[in-house]
Amino acid sequence: MIEATSLTKRYGKTLAVSNLSFTVESGQVTGFLGPNGAGKSTTMRMILGLDNPSSGRVTIGGKSYHELKDPLRTVGALLDAKWVHPNRSARAHLAWMARSNRLPSSRVDEVLETVGLTSVAGKRAGGFSLGMSQRLGIAAALLGDPEVLLFDEPVNGLDPEGILWIRKFMHRLADEGRTVFVSSHLLSEMALTASQLVVIGKGRLISQSSTKDFVARAAENTVKVRSPQLPQLRGALEQASARIAPGEDGSLIVSGMDSEKIGELAAGNGIVLHELAPQTGSLEQAFMQITGDSVEYHTGLEIEAEQVLETAVK
Numbered sequence: 001m002i003e004a005t006s007l008t009k010r011y012g013k014t015l016a017v018s019n020l021s022f023t024v025e026s027g028q029v030t031g032f033l034g035p036n037g038a039g040k041s042t043t044m045r046m047i048l049g050l051d052n053p054s055s056g057r058v059t060i061g062g063k064s065y066h067e068l069k070d071p072l073r074t075v076g077a078l079l080d081a082k083w084v085h086p087n088r089s090a091r092a093h094l095a096w097m098a099r100s101n102r103l104p105s106s107r108v109d110e111v112l113e114t115v116g117l118t119s120v121a122g123k124r125a126g127g128f129s130l131g132m133s134q135r136l137g138i139a140a141a142l143l144g145d146p147e148v149l150l151f152d153e154p155v156n157g158l159d160p161e162g163i164l165w166i167r168k169f170m171h172r173l174a175d176e177g178r179t180v181f182v183s184s185h186l187l188s189e190m191a192l193t194a195s196q197l198v199v200i201g202k203g204r205l206i207s208q209s210s211t212k213d214f215v216a217r218a219a220e221n222t223v224k225v226r227s228p229q230l231p232q233l234r235g236a237l238e239q240a241s242a243r244i245a246p247g248e249d250g251s252l253i254v255s256g257m258d259s260e261k262i263g264e265l266a267a268g269n270g271i272v273l274h275e276l277a278p279q280t281g282s283l284e285q286a287f288m289q290i291t292g293d294s295v296e297y298h299t300g301l302e303i304e305a306e307q308v309l310e311t312a313v314k
């Protein structure tokens, strides 16, 4: 289990992580979701003792990374798949890692087998595709047979086959009872991979919940309503506990109530409607809205994300 308590990290004037508290349980995949620059990598580095918190604390099984007796047997991580000597073979790379961390050399062939790299184990890692490099990085993370695994944006840049492989592999690790914590900036990807979500924006916690609940919240549709009797309509909606936000051209954007109910409510109160239009956006658009002000910069990936999502839900 990973537990962060009021975790905070400053880099000069930048508050990269701010008062962040969350828990990651074993036996399931937990997604760490946030737009670019939200503070995911910084948090992961703090979990792994590669960065010290400015304040607060993060523990693995109750201990900070520096307090762990045998860190690699407790926690494994994939942060940067290209972190490997290009002229070394996959086997030599893992053997070197095992030796320098006092792990049994017998693990090398075991983990190569686990990630399906046995047949290319003697080849130069420098010639590996991104997908193969990711697998090698995962093999390295598994060397110490750790209970906790951290993956930072593991599917970035992978083809659909590579994405599917990683997703299945994570489920397998969780089914073995391990704690799996995986970061991503794509809700569509996390919706298919993780059963729990820790969502952050600009270093702050936005929500921690089951993926099902977060997706339901993100996908909640709104209804645009226009009426010449706006104050009366607003009053009736508020009384019926609908949520209201101002829209364009004096319209109201209503959530928590579908268009049929709004129409009936208006009719029941003798209110004239000029427009009653359900608004459906993509899940990824809704996610961008939820994390709204917390986006540091947009990348254009949102469009790609929508396409992935649309394929995923078909």
Ligand SMILES: Nc1ncnc2c1ncn2[C@@H]1O[C@H](COP(=O)(O)OP(=O)(O)OP(=O)(O)O)[C@@H](O)[C@H]1O
Residues within 6 Å of the ligand: 011, 014, 015, 016, 034, 035, 036, 037, 038, 039, 040, 041, 042, 043, 185, 296
């Ligand atoms: N070593 C550092 N020095 C100064 N600022 C940093 C450093 N590392 C991260 N930051 C800043 O902290 C914030 C959070 O960055 P971080 O890389 O943790 O976000 P992220 O959610 O992992 O995003 P991305 O997916 O884009 O890497 C950003 O504003 C970033 O510029």
